[in-house]
Amino acid sequence: MVEPVMEELEFLVEILNRHPTDSLKKISESEGIDYYRLKRLYDKYYGKYLNVSALYNLRLIGLKSFVAFLSVPPDELMEVANRMATNPFIGYINPAFGFKNGLSLIIYVPADQTDKIDDFISRY
Incomplete structure (x- = not known):
């Protein structure tokens, strides 16, 4: 397996940290970088050495x-x-066994x- 070029990888991480929500096209326009160069770097390292994932703040998007x-x-x-599990508003499900299943x-x-939580749960 070929070792990654650390300068390229650091460059890509730095660019993605500066523009966490932008597309590669927007990033290339705002940074003055050739889009195809940025896309090649992203495709080369994504999944092997670099993963991008979203984190969200429930309070900021209006959820409790x-x-x-x-x-x-x-x-x-x-x-x-x-x-x-098919409902997007349910974040975690864990079976419980004991005195009450x-x-x-x-x-x-x-x-x-x-105020509608009881109605929501009663569907199930």
Whole structure:
């Protein structure tokens, strides 16, 4: 395996840190770099030496997080968990066993709709 050219990799990381939300096209225009050169560097190192991922702040996008427990019969546990997993407002699902069987959830709800959490959970 060929070792990466550290100058190229550092250059790419520095550029992406300066413009975290911009496309490669916008970055090349604002930095005065040839788009195809930037694209070749990105394609060369992305996935092997460089990964880009998004982090978001719930408060800034208007969401509140809640922890909930949903009581579910053991024979329906996987079915309900799979249905809930398709909902983008459910961030985490964990089965809970013990004196009460069910699902522990972390739910992200728009701040102005917190009074509708009971209706939201009752669907499942």
